[in-house]
Each structure stands twice: as structure tokens, then as C-alpha cells.
Amino acid sequence: QQEPGLTPTTIKIGMFAPLSGANMAYGFDVANAAKMYYDKINKEGGIHGRKIEVVLEDDRCNANDLVAAVKKLVEQDQVFMLNGGSCSAAVVAAKEYVVRNKVPLVMLNASGDGALYPPTDYIFGAFSISQYAVGGAMIDFAAKTFGAKKVAYVNHDDAYGAWNLEGAKADAEASKVDLAVESVNPTINDVTAPFLKLRAANPDALLIVTYARPAALMIKKAAEMGFNKPIILSVTGTANLSQLMQNVGGPDALKNFYVQDVLADLPGGPKIKWVYDMYKQSYPDLAAKPDHPQAYMPYGIPSAMSIVKALQAAGPNPTREKVLEAMKTLNFDSGVMAGPVVFGPSERAANKATIFIKFDGTNQTLQPGVYSSRWKFKG
Amino acid sequence: MRFVALTVAAAILIALPLVTTGYVVYLANLLLTFTVLCLGMHIVIGETGQFSLAHAAFYGIGIYAAGIAGTSFGTPFPVSILIGGLAAAAIGFVIGMVALRMRDIYLALATFAFGEAMQWVFLNWNAVTGGPNGLRIAPARLFGLELVTDKDAYPFVVATAVAMLVLTVIVARARLGRSFRAVRESEIAAQAMGVPVQRTKVVAFGISAFFAGIAGGMFTLFSTYIHPDSLGFQTTILVLTMVVVGGLGSIGGAVGGAIAFGLISELLRQAPSFQEIAYGAILILFMMYAPKGLFAFLADRFRGARHA
Amino acid sequence: MPEARTPLLSVENLTIAFGGLVAVRDFSIAVAPGTIHALIGPNGAGKSTTFNCISRLYRPNAGRILFDGQDITRLPSSAMAGLGIARSFQNLELFNELTVYENILIGAHCHCGASLRDRLSARPPHLAAEIDRIIERTGLGAYRETKACNLDFGHQKLLELARALAIRPRLLLLDEPAAGLRNREIAILDGLLTDLARRDGLTILLVEHVMQLVMSISDRVTVLNFGTKIAEGTPQEVKSNPAVVEAYLGKETALHG
Amino acid sequence: MADLLEIRGISASYGRIQAIAGVNLSVPDGAVVALLGANGAGKTTTLNAVSRLVPVTAGSILFEGRPIERASSHAVVRAGISQVPEGREVFRDMSVRENLEMGAYGRSDRTGIRQDIDRAFDYFPILKERLQQKAGTLSGGEQQMLVIARALMARPRLLLLDEPSLGLSPVLVEKIFAIIRRLNADGLGILLVEQNASVALAASSYAYILENGEVAVEGRSADLRHDDSVRRTYIG
Amino acid sequence: MDTELIYLFLQQGIVSGMVVGSVYALLALSIVMIFKTSEVPNFAQGEIFMAAGYCALFLLVFQTTPVWLAVPLTLVVAFAGAALFRRVVLTQVSRASGSPVNLVIATLGLSYVLKGLVRRTGFGDTPRSFPALVSTDGVMIGQASITRLDVAIFLTALAVMAVLFCLFAYTKVGRAMRAVGMNPKAARLMGVDLQRIHMLVWGLSAVVSAIAALLISPKILMTAEMGGIVTMAFAAAIVGGFTSLPGAVVGGFVIGIAENLVGLFISSRAIVVAPFVAIMLVLIVRPQGLFGGRVAIKKV
């Protein structure tokens, strides 16, 4: 039987990401990054002589639309495999469908833990990082670097928050750290209440595992209230550090401040400069706009790399099954992320490693070591 | 004329799964679900002139009730759907009773608050709704029959939608429908004619919640997952928009609005970068130049063309 | 003699105040069955307020309202139609976006039959003849399918009456039905109301400022001033009562009207 | 001298319904002119056309010689035309005083306004007692008085009265007509729409009778009053 | 929890709540103004607020326009934009149908257009703030610590409310605004230029929202989604009675404080739901909101 999406000269890949609306910043440029990587591969001759053909759909970060996009790609466009998803809750909605139809789905930057655990044969993700790992690594860093015995932990009340908190709890137990947790809604306007409660717990460090806006509000509030313990911001909130500095009201708020990162280098650092250069070359118009490329852009590269590698490994006559087998054995360093991409027989989350950077408003200093979570999936 | 339109609609509905892909059938399922939501909205706002801004919440109650019944207790799906509808109606009645004392806009605002609170409950009641992780919904079942694909579910979705449409027509034509409209036009006069105004409002509210709950049940026929994110004010507003754009006060408007707007929205997905602007502009232009709804607009054009 | 019979409606010692303003004070009236009883008085005397108390839109501060011997003071407004009390509104309260026919049909709300078929039908067949007759009697035949809001004022007034008739009332409360009508239409109304009382045995309580109508059709007239009764009697008695002339009729009307 | 108001062949319609067609009418300076007709004849529509509440599809309207058929409603009021609308259009949630003050919207002479409010109380003493009451809770007749008093607050040169006696007690009707005569004596032009034809003819010098949106009969009021055929057909 | 902590929580919760509440109040005032004159809940109010903020940001940060010019310029743009929308779009909508629901949907359309436009500029992706117009040095009120900016926000809300209240209650234009809301036909017969009044109300309402945006941006940060805060403003308006200006302000404070106290004494998770629970409680106890006039029985 002929595999869908395959011709002697092309291979069709279905991509989906939020290309519009509120959550566009999470996926638009990530998809662009993957696309430009495929373009590069095509220019270099493709994969076993086949050019990659991308069909891109807008998933609006919303479950109904994402499912529509996936069904369109699979049934209408007959793609060979899927490469998409930037929003975890939405991507989970497609899980059953993808598994039932045995279509390989390689996520873009969604953490998508809900679709990765328990592992299936068809879904791979967490190229940025798994949320379980985010939470655990934060605790790990706080315990190791500051010898924290009690940490304050702010996260969101959404799926992300539920996952990273579970990771954090696992590590807190392992490191004998006390957790004081406040879960807030991402739309929060006044962080006085959660901050006061966390401060009242008298923590050794404040861990902020939220998006950029609540994070900035929290840091600012901490500064206003004269909080002087270390503040550590997870990767979820690091979108734009110079902007963060302005948003918290200047460098004074960042005297004792650390950020988590999952890239191989500081943003704009030499190791990953090539990604930014490539972006500028591929999308000169976009690059000229303010705030572009968007912060999460590089995360698209390891995702696309994995697909390319798996396709190459699947040989000149790829089938979905062969590609899935190849995906499961991937183990390579993308050069973009802090840790290698590693999948395994029951491992579907690509990255678990994070680095930490001290940031004082202007200078970024890489902290030694790589931190990860000790959380394990208990099927 | 009407007969022709109905025949064409029936033909399209029957032919659809035979000639298209699962993707199109999925869209059709979703649109039909929204059609039922719109019918419920029509009853409360179009017929009775009351705002219900908690529609998404009742929809959600329907989804969770039907989904949990089917998934955890294995009830056959017609029963699950009914459970969804009844659960929503029951809560709708209770809310209606509480809101009884309020008049005019306050009633609407109270329902708005209820809707927002309900979404929060969906998000935080982990034991029942799965909270932020969402809820997996098992394929619908009936005597060993299992609805796995969109095409499997389609006939039942269509049947439910048609049944609800017929029910709407019956209600609208009946004495109950007349008392709805009487309340809409003048509460005082309605009262003087012997229409129990407050009770009528609560009944309208309850029926509309029932419709939303049934729509929730329909959703569980072809979906495998629900997350509270989809059950917010945005969804209520989407339904309201559909009803108004289709033509407030007419059943055809509610149905047409749901279908037309669902299609517009899906088409706009293909043009992401100007999507919001285009969506907003379409709403504005519709309100400026076709305020009586899509159908009145088309009918006017049609008539105009014939006269010209 | 009407006085001999027990009244269909009796209002006993009704008092109602809005804030400091006592709109109706210790007012009593008894309306005998089958009669036309007019309630007149200067503007702001409390006539509409009395109506609003009878039709249970306002809750009186004191007093009792008896209909056919039954105390209805605490019943809800929507129960009135079921008892057979219908009213019209001085400032028009029509179902504007609905047609004349539908307006009247809603008037028949309490008579929509018990069978499912009657309840579900858009135009209940068992009411068709009755509604046709009401439309014919009120002269709205040409406007059956016209929306109420598109009628002119005069026909809107008639529709108010038609809708009230569909209640199959025993007691009809009419608040200024002739306001805005021309002489000819007033004459028609005159005939219609007389007919309703004499032939159909309806009891009518009428508030009206058009004296030519009041004087010609009323069996009895009660005059209200500043919320209290100042006179009661036959039209002739009331007309020649100096207090009424002073407060309400004016010299000219008393002479010519 | 030009007429105060001159209406030349105006037509107006609501959607597909033509309410008036080619109405000609004039109000000489300082005169009371009556506009009569059956229900639905188009009297209110004519007044609303002058007040620019309904668009005119044909014809012209001259006020003191200047065309106003394209003017906006507020400009017409500023020019000196006030209307007492039918249906007691009060500002329901405003007090009686505020309603009167709204009547003087286009004016800024504080003392003059105060005087005019006093004059209104003079005409309708009951309004003074109800000064702080919300207009929506006034009795029907009280509202009618308020609307008349409010229209006078603009110190118009032409007053359009749409059934001013509607719902008023007989004494008050007498009083209203006395007031009309007094205003007229002060030089105010009045276009009076009335159901009560005999009273209207008595109060006016000239009258028009509308039928189905067209002027069917016109003439001096005194003549019409005594014209039997007119009485039979239109006044009844 | 010991009493000292409770005491501190109470003080800080209330004081901070009043500051954020002031912003809800300003937005609620904008909403109430428009609602009073046209019975339309303006669904685009949040996006007007957001767009005005971005306009200021653009002038101030990216064009480096001096503050004394950028602020008035922003207010003028907000006024003109809103007035124009009222004039061009809503006039046509109400002429075409007159049903309030249609106006509401048109404002919904505006909200999408504004959001889309801001996103097209590319500024909307990252949370941003422009330099605070008032210093953010700390101030202590009892045990509660806030900033000078917070004090300024609070005072501005009160001042704007006072100005609007006087405008509506004591000036001729204000009376005309109310009259237009109550009975547009009669208002026209009084010589009120409906068009102008509507434009004025929309313009002023946009200016109030713009002021809120200028003040609050350093506090809540700007994103293309920041208009979502309007939900809180609606909540404030509802609690206050929806047609009362002082009600809107008090409602804003109630919501702001409720959020904080619920967050402090119940759970941070419950902060989002606090306003809606507050609405339901208030409406059950007082069906017309705190400051809404008695629900009048219509006189017939």
C-alpha cells in the first residue's frame, strides 16, 4: 500500500501552529524556524532525493481548531507526518485521533506532557523542554546553588502549572526542600496577594514559573516590597530579557536574579547565532519588525532536525512505521538546545536539561552546570 | 420555495459524508453542534428577549455530564446526551430561579457572572472534570456499536440537530412560544393577559440551557477531549454573534448564522495574518448593512434583483 | 335595580402612597355586575393608580379588593386574566413587533385549551371563530397581519380593547379608551361598550376624560379628587354636583357636554 | 409678508408605507391653524416632517422664508420651532424640574429660564407640587402638562401641538385652550392637531383636514364649522 | 495565621486592592458613560484602552516624543478615533436596525479590529511598559507599602469620577447626555444634536480609558490582550449598579479588594473567580447593584 504524502520527489509534512490571535507569539516564528530548516535541507538536496513540502495550518491554540487543522492535514492534504503544536492543552486534544490513525506527530515547541505521558508510539515532543522537567530543574537549581531549604513557588493554574508543579514536588521531596506554592491565573493583574503569602512563608528563594507578564509583575512587586532573597525565573517567562528589565522598573529589581534557559547559549550567543542569521536571511521582512524573531523561534529547529534525521534513517523507501522506529532511537545534539535530543523505547520528551543565567539587567552570566528533574513517569 | 430549500438542505446533509473527507464531516459535526447552541440562544434572546450570557457554561455542563456518563458509567449515548441536556436544564432552572428577582440588564449580568464562575469550576474541580488537564471522552457507545470516527458519529449528530430544530419550531409555534414573545414585547401587558412573566422567563432560560446541554452531548459523540479553555465567555459571544448575524428573532436566522459563521471562521483560518481584522470588519459591516441578518439581506437582494 | 345585586367588584378602603404622596386614600367603590361604571376625576387624582391596584401591579398599603366575593388583594397580577379581569392601558402597552392577530391571540392565553393539539398549534382552531368575531367587532379587519407598532394611534387603542376582550373578561377595566379618538370613532366605541355590557353582560369599569362618552354610557359615575371620593351617582347627579363641576368638569363642559 | 411656516407639497413615508403625499399647508404669522383628520391620516407625520424627525421625500418646508426640509432636528428647534409630541414623551427618569430645564436646552439666559419655569407653574400649578418627582411616575395628565410646559421653555416662535388635550380633564382642556389663546395673543404661531374637531375649529382661524395623507378640505375655521357636508364627512 | 499577619494582610490587601480597583473603576466609568446614553455595553472598551496604551507607547518609546506632547496627543487620538467610530459606524448601525444587540455586536467587531491592528504592528507580542509618568518610589500607608504612582492612580480615578459626576449632574451637556439615553426622540425635540452628544460621549469615554492605560501600563504591563481587564471593569460596573458613576468607582474598589482578600485568605486560584462571586452575591442581596436606583415598577 502506498504511504500517504509520498511521491518519488517529495514528501509532504503537515505543520500547525498558532498563526493568529492571542497566542501567536508562542508558535508563529517557531513554525517559521522549522520551515526555514526544511528549506535549507531542500537546498542541500533534500532527503534521499525527496524535497520536503510543507503544508501549514493555523491552529489558533484552541482545541476545536487544532483538531480541525489536524484532520484537514491528514485527510484532505494526505500528509506523511505531522510537525506541529505550540499549545499544550490544545495539542492534547488531537492525541486520540493521531494514535488511532497511526500518524506520526512531532510537536513543535509544545511541552504537551499530557500527550507524551503515558508514552504512545506516535507522539514525540518537548523539544523546548517538558514541563515536569522545568519544575524539577528549578528546585534542583535552588537547592544546589543556594542550599535552599524552603522555596516559594508561583505557577499557573493551567495544565502547564499542574505539570511543572508535579515535577517540582518530586524534586522537592528528593532534595528535602519545603515548597510554598501559589497558583495564579495567567491573566492576573494584581499579584499582591500571592506575593504576600509567599513572603510570609519566609522562603530562601522565590521561584517564578509563569509567563513573562505575571513574572514581571511578581519581580516588580518583590522589589517594591524590599524582598532580597534570590529570585529565579523559569524558561516560560524569559521571552525578552531587556524588555523584562524595563518592565520590572529597572535593574534595581534584578539584584539577585536568575533565569532558567534551555538553549545551548545565551540568547544571541555565538553557539546559536547561526539560527538568528538564518532567520534574518529567510524572512527579511519579518526580521525588520519589532520583537522579531519571537523569543521561542529557535525551538523549531530541533523539532525539524529530528524529523529530518528520522526520515534519513528511515531510508529511501520510508514508511510511517519506519520513521516512528527511527524517532524512538534518536539521540543527537542539536547545537541549539542546552541538552541533547534523546528519545527511547518509552521516552517521548526530547529535552530535560536546563541551564541557569544570572541576569543583572545588562549582563548575563552563565551559571555552571546543567540542571534537570528527577521526576519519573509512573505509568 | 421553502420546500425546495428544505429538500436541498436534506440532500446536502445526506450526501456530505459520501463525497467528502472526515475533516469536512468533523466541521459539519461541529457546525451542527453550534446550530443547536444557537437554537437555544434563539429561544432565550430571540423569542423571549432575555440575555443569557452563560451559554458556554451550560454547554460545558452538558459535555462533562454526558462525557462522564458515557466514559465512566458506559451509558448508551442517547442516554448520555439526554443526561447532558437534563443536567444543564436543571442547573439552568436553579440559576433562573435565583436570577428571578433581577430585571433587565441585571439578569443578563448575573448570568455572565455565573458563566465565568462555572468556567472556573471546570478548571479547578479536578476530581470530576480533570481540571486543567482536560477530560478524555471515550467513544460513544450503543449496544456494541461504537462511534469512532467523525463519519460514524455524523448520522447521530444530524439526527439530534434535526430533532432539536423540530423541537424549536414546535415550541415557537405553541402557546409557550407566544408567551415568550409576549414577555419580550411588554412584560406588563403579558402579565395582564395572564402570562406568568417570571415563570415564563425561567422556563425560557431552562429550555435554552437544555439545548446547550444537548449540544454538549452532541459534542461528546465526535470528540475525544474537552478542556475548560473552550468553555469561556468567548464561546458564548460566538454563539450570540451567530444568532445576531443570522437574524435575531428567526429560527432560520439562528441556523443560518451558525452555519455561515462557522464556515466564515474556518475559511478565515486559511488567512491567519489578517484574520482578526477581517473577522471584526465582517461583524461591523454586517451590522451596518445587513442588520436584520444574513437571510433578510439575501432575500432583499434577491427581490431587488428580480424587480430591477 | 343594579344597587340591589351584590357587586362583582368591590374595593374597600383602599389606600396607597408613594413616598410621602398619598395617591389614593381610603377609597371604596362597588361595581354592580352588568353595569358600566365610570371613574372620573382630575388629572393625578389616582384613577390609574386604583386600576393598578385592582390589576395587582401595585400593592396597596391598606384596603381590600374583592372580586365576585373572593379577596384578590394578594393574588399575583398574572392571575387576574384567569379570573376574568381584563384591562387596557392608558399609555398603550402593545406587543409591538407582533401582528394584530397575535396580539389578540396572546389575550386568549388562558383559553388555549387543555389538549396538546390546542397548546401546540400556532393558530388554535377552537379560538379562530372567537378571534374573528373580536376583530370584526373592533373594526380591525383590515389590519389582521399588520404589526401593532405600525398602526396609527387610534387603531392601537382599539387593539388594546380587542386584546382585552380576548381574555373573555367578566370585568373590563378600561383606562382612557377614547383618548385620541375622533367623534365618529367615539360613537362606535360607545356602541361597542354598551353592547358588551347590555348584550354580553360584561361589567365595565371605565376611566375616561371624554365626557360625551362617559355621560352617555355610564350607569353610575364615581368621582375621585386628590385620591378621595367626592361624589357618586348617576351621570345626571354627578354632572350637577357643584363640587364636581368645580374640580373637574368646568363650567363650559357642565353646560354643553 | 411671508408666512411663518409654509409647507409645499411634502411627502414622507415609513419604509414602503407612504404616510403623507403632497401636503400643502401654511401658518401665517401669529395665527392658530388647525390640522384635523381621521386616525392615521398623517397629522403626526406632518408635524414630524416639520420637526425633522421623519425624512421628507419630496417638497419643501419654509420657516420664515428659509427652507428647512434638509435641516437637522436640532437646527429646527434652534430656529424657533417647538413640538409637543403625542404619546407623552417625557424624560422618565428625570425630575420635573430637569425636564423643564431640558426644554430650555438651546438657551443660556439663566434668569429668563427661571422666569419661564415660573410661568410654567403659573399655567400648571400641579407641576410645582411635583417638582422633584420623576416624570415617569406622573399621572397621564400631569405628563401631558409637563410636555406642554417643556415645549414652551424653548420660547419658540412656532408651536406644533399634537393632540394637547389628550387625556386631560375637561377643566384642563378649557384651560389649555385658554393658554393657547394667550400664547397666540403674545404673537406665537400655532399649528394644532386635534381629534376634538369642534374645539379645534373654535380655537383656530384656519383649518386643514387631512385624509389618507392628502389635504382633503381647507378653509376658514368658522366656515368649516358651519359647513354641513364637512361636519358630516369629517367631524361627525 | 497569627493576628499580626492577618492585620498586615488586611492592610496591604485593601490598599493595593484600591489601587488596582481604581483602574477597574476608570474603565467602568467609561463603560457606564456609554451605557447611560445609549444602553449599549461597549465590548470594545478594553481594546480602546489597549490601543490608546499602544499609541502612547509608540509615541513615547519608539518615536521618543516628549511626554508633554505624547500624552495629550494620545488623548486626542483616542477621542477622535472613538468619536469617529460612533459617527461613521454606529450611526449607520442604529439607522439600519436600532436594536441594541446589533450595536453590541458592532462594538465586538471593533474590538477584534483593534486587536488585529495592534498585533499587525508587531509590538503586541512581548509584554511592555513605558516609563511611569509618576515616580514609583515607595510610600507607606500604615503597614501597607505602595508607590507614588499607586497614589496617583487612586487620586486620578476619584478626580475623573468627580468631574464626570458633575458633568452629568450639573451641566447642560451632561443633562443632554442623560436625556438622549432616556428618550432620544424627545431629546431631539428639545434641540439636542444627537450625533454630537453621542460622539462626545464616546470620545470622552475613550479619553478616560486612555488615561487609565497611561497610568496602569507600568503596573499591569501591556500586551495585545490587556483589554481583557475590561471584564473586571464590567464586574465593577455591575456591582456598582451599571448606571451610577459613583457606583462604578465603588464597584472598582470592591472588586479590587475582593480579589486581594480572596487571594490572601482563601486561595490565589480563587482570585479570578472572586469578582464573579462578588457580582452574584451583590445581585442576590441587592438586585439592582449597590448604587443602582430602586428597580422602579414601570408606571402605566
Ligand SMILES: Nc1ncnc2c1ncn2[C@@H]1O[C@H](COP(=O)(O)OP(=O)(O)OP(=O)(O)O)[C@@H](O)[C@H]1O
Ligand atoms: N409609581 C409612582 N411613584 C410616585 N408617584 C406616583 C406613582 N404613580 C402615580 N403617582 C402619583 O400618584 C398620583 C395619581 O396618579 P394616577 O396615575 O393614578 O392619576 P390619574 O387619576 O390616572 O390621572 P390621569 O387622568 O392624569 O391619568 C399622581 O399625582 C402621580 O404623580
Ligand SMILES: Nc1ncnc2c1ncn2[C@@H]1O[C@H](COP(=O)(O)OP(=O)(O)OP(=O)(O)O)[C@@H](O)[C@H]1O
Ligand atoms: N413608525 C411607523 N412605521 C410605519 N408606519 C407608520 C409609523 N408611524 C405611522 N405610520 C403610518 O403612517 C400613517 C400616518 O400616521 P400618523 O401617525 O401620521 O397619523 P395621525 O394622523 O397622526 O393619526 P392619529 O390621529 O391616530 O395619531 C398611518 O397609516 C400609520 O399607520
Ligand SMILES: [Mg+2]
Ligand atoms: Mg391615568
Ligand SMILES: [Mg+2]
Ligand atoms: Mg397622531
